Amino acid sequence: MDGIKITKESDARGSFCPGPLMEMIRLVRSAKVGDVVAVISGDEGSKKDIPAWIQKARYELVGMEEVTAGATRILCRKNH
Template sequence: MEGVKITKESDARGSFCPGPLMEMIRLVRSANVGDVVAVISGDEGSKKDIPAWINKARYELIGMEEAAPGGTRIICRKNH
């Protein structure tokens, strides 16, 4: 994601559901409003579960991108 400055990031590639989701929740809770946080997950379920939580919690999903090797970076902005 060009132009997006990630404030905090957690690599949860060794963790399986619900570990990566819990990492995203922890990061968002510890972030300030306006911060951009990201979790790298190798768990396929995270591609659906984490964006669903971000939407439900009314934060902003910035996007998802490949994070080599074997992971997806899911990026969220804490907007409230």
């Protein structure tokens, strides 16, 4: 995710479902409109779960990238 400034990131590896999603919700809540926040999750389910929440909450899924094997960084923009 070159060129995208992440305001806050939380490493939720080692946290179980729904922990990483809860972390994303907390980060977005504490962010300012326009900020991009990220969560790194080692939980496979997060790759479906967090985007589903982002869509429901009508935020923007900026992207997902593999950090290491089995760990994904999920980026969300608080666009409203």
